[in-house]
Amino acid sequence: MTNSTTPTIAVLGAGHVGPAIARLALDAGHSVAIATSGNPGDLALVTQLLIPGAEPLWPADAIARADIVVLAMPLHRFLRMDPDALSGKLVIDAMNYWPPTDGRLPSPFNDESIGTSEVVAERLHDAAVVKTLNHVGYHELETYARPSGSVDRRALGVAGDDPDAVETVNTFVDRIGYDPVPVGPLSAGRILQPGGPVFGTVLRREDFERAVHSPAEQHRALGRAEHYERSA
Amino acid sequence: MTDQRISSTAAGGKETGFPLVLGLDTFGDRTNTADGQPLSHAQTIRNVVEEGVLAEQVGVDFFGIGEHHTDYFPMPAGDVVLAAIAARTQRIHLGSAVTVLSSDDPVRVFQRYSTLNALSSGRAEVILGRGSSIESFPLFGYDLADYEQLFEEKTALFAQLLEGGPVTWQGTTRPALRDQDVVPHLEDGQRLTTWVGVGGSPQSVIRAARLGLSLMLAIIGGRPARFAPFAALFQQALANFGRPPLPVGVHGPGHVAPTDEQAREEFWPHWRELIRLVAVERGFAIPTEESFAYETGPQGALYVGSPETVAQKIAANLHTLDATRFDLKYGAGGLAHETLMTNIELYGREVIPRVRELMKE
Numbered sequence: 404m405t406n407s408t409t410p411t412i413a414v415l416g417a418g419h420v421g422p423a424i425a426r427l428a429l430d431a432g433h434s435v436a437i438a439t440s441g442n443p444g445d446l447a448l449v450t451q452l453l454i455p456g457a458e459p460l461w462p463a464d465a466i467a468r469a470d471i472v473v474l475a476m477p478l479h480r481f482l483r484m485d486p487d488a489l490s491g492k493l494v495i496d497a498m499n500y501w502p503p504t505d506g507r508l509p510s511p512f513n514d515e516s517i518g519t520s521e522v523v524a525e526r527l528h529d530a531a532v533v534k535t536l537n538h539v540g541y542h543e544l545e546t547y548a549r550p551s552g553s554v555d556r557r558a559l560g561v562a563g564d565d566p567d568a569v570e571t572v573n574t575f576v577d578r579i580g581y582d583p584v585p586v587g588p589l590s591a592g593r594i595l596q597p598g599g600p601v602f603g604t605v606l607r608r609e610d611f612e613r614a615v616h617s618p619a620e621q622h623r624a625l626g627r628a629e630h631y632e633r634s635a
Numbered sequence: 636m637t638d639q640r641i642s643s644t645a646a647g648g649k650e651t652g653f654p655l656v657l658g659l660d661t662f663g664d665r666t667n668t669a670d671g672q673p674l675s676h677a678q679t680i681r682n683v684v685e686e687g688v689l690a691e692q693v694g695v696d697f698f699g700i701g702e703h704h705t706d707y708f709p710m711p712a713g714d715v716v717l718a719a720i721a722a723r724t725q726r727i728h729l730g731s732a733v734t735v736l737s738s739d740d741p742v743r744v745f746q747r748y749s750t751l752n753a754l755s756s757g758r759a760e761v762i763l764g765r766g767s768s769i770e771s772f773p774l775f776g777y778d779l780a781d782y783e784q785l786f787e788e789k790t791a792l793f794a795q796l797l798e799g800g801p802v803t804w805q806g807t808t809r810p811a812l813r814d815q816d817v818v819p820h821l822e823d824g825q826r827l828t829t830w831v832g833v834g835g836s837p838q839s840v841i842r843a844a845r846l847g848l849s850l851m852l853a854i855i856g857g858r859p860a861r862f863a864p865f866a867a868l869f870q871q872a873l874a875n876f877g878r879p880p881l882p883v884g885v886h887g888p889g890h891v892a893p894t895d896e897q898a899r900e901e902f903w904p905h906w907r908e909l910i911r912l913v914a915v916e917r918g919f920a921i922p923t924e925e926s927f928a929y930e931t932g933p934q935g936a937l938y939v940g941s942p943e944t945v946a947q948k949i950a951a952n953l954h955t956l957d958a959t960r961f962d963l964k965y966g967a968g969g970l971a972h973e974t975l976m977t978n979i980e981l982y983g984r985e986v987i988p989r990v991r992e993l994m995k996e
Binding site for chain 2: 417418419422448449452453479502503504505506507540541542543545546603604605
């Protein structure tokens with residue numbers, strides 16, 4: 404981390420989610436780089452028109468200068484990435500295992516007792532992984548962002564094992580317009596996943612807390628993915 | 636491209652030169668009888684033909700059918716249904732909305748729609764989609780993990796087929812073609828009007844521009860205004876690829892009834908149920924009364940209300956998005972066929988003339 408009070412952000416992914424997060428970070432005064440697996444030259448036009456102010460870079464360059472790296476690519480694309488590229492970094496995992504676009508991912512992604520961010524953290528061994536930004540739809544992320552103290556401000560769940568990393572991410576979440584609600588270690592991040600009580604919702608803090616802390620919801624989200632299977 | 640062209644407004648196509656086109660889309664949403672009994676798939680399909688014929692009678696410019704393979708959208712062969720409508724109409728344009736090209740063969744899609752074009756004397760259009768409804772992938776043996784490559788390759792081949800003449804092509808998603816004559820040929824000077832349906836991925840916008848295909852923005856939730864930069868991205872990308880400007884269209888869901896209250900009351904329970912069905916697969920939140928109020932309000936993506944309310948919203952969004960085409964996705968599973976016919980009647984006779992009037996202002 405640098406001493407700067409506004410961490411530099413690298414957003415990896417320029418599909419639906421990446422540009423939305425990048426714009427929120429820019430609006431909050433962060434310096435933002437965006438990268439995909441491809442040539443940054445191909446991203447120039449997208450950046451200029453959709454994410455004005457962000458800098459398109461090669462992933463290695465974006466990561467090198469970033470205090471926070473946001474994973475905003477499809478999970479199956481992440482699996483093609485060299486895990487060492489994120490060595491020593493603070494990483495926000497905004498991804499979800501989404502079979503309709505990811506296809507069937509290998510074990511242990513299909514193991515319901517392990518959260519996908521835990522699998523991501525295991526691959527990244529020496530990065531500090533924090534799960535957030537994954538449970539609000541990309542088209543709603545910017546619509547609902549509000550300054551601190553707004554009455555209709557919404558909540559984003561935050562899960563991570565490294566307290567300093569979680570604290571930094573809490574501050575980031577607050578700056579981009581949401582109330583950060585810590586839900587516990589990375590393993591507790593399962594409650595933020597598809598099929599869980601807050602996935603696809605944009606709740607106010609008290610409603611969010613009620614949803615994640617209700618015993619029935621916890622059982623449903625953490626016990627089995629029955630809800631997801633049944634509805635599918 | 637000049638800045639002037641990017642900032643041009645769509646008002647009556649004055650600066651872009653594209654005509655204002657106002658259409659309807661359906662996914663063949665399974666309908667009910669007036670007293671709430673579900674109709675058979677077969678009767679639902681026959682009803683769609685009647686809806687398409689009525690659309691022409693009341694002055695709608697385009698009628699589109701979206702490919703789906705589910706019990707609530709039993710509409711896997713929309714081109715066959717469009718052919719039946721073509722045989723009973725003279726003026727209305729007919730097309731897919733969308734064809735899930737990723738799980739189809741571009742050669743077959745081109746053949747089916749050029750056949751429809753022959754039957755309708757040049758009224759066929761195609762809107763290609765990568766498929767946000769993905770039930771066709773397992774059905775036809777495709778792996779969802781390949782969807783990007785499938786769509787990229789197949790759209791490129793489709794663009795090549797549009798040029799006419801023998802096709803030579805090689806890729807990984809279908810057998811190679813060498814000097815292949817693909818029939819039926821279009822009549823002199825004709826070209827299948829082709830769009831790419833885009834849900835918000837910037838790369839998809841650039842792909843459409845690269846291939847010289849028009850852009851159809853599918854906006855089914857949230858603020859439509861957030862798509863405005865996409866129209867600019869599209870026109871700028873066309874210019875960078877050395878292509879002339881192409882029209883931008885908008886597809887949005889809604890329901891028209893004589894009053895705002897009636898429209899909301901009729902649509903809400905069926906919309907909630909529909910989204911509940913697709914929510915798990917597509918990551919949508921289950922609508923609440925609060926979210927429905929937002930989406931049907933001036934900032935939201937749903938065109939639900941009286942003809943005046945819906946017309947105002949369409950005109951406002953066409954202006955904001957620099958678009959010259961709007962297709963209302965009408966219906967939601969469980970609404971009665973009669974209710975849909977009223978919706979179509981009001982859309983054609985009242986909404987469309989009012990939008991044309993508003994776009995001139």
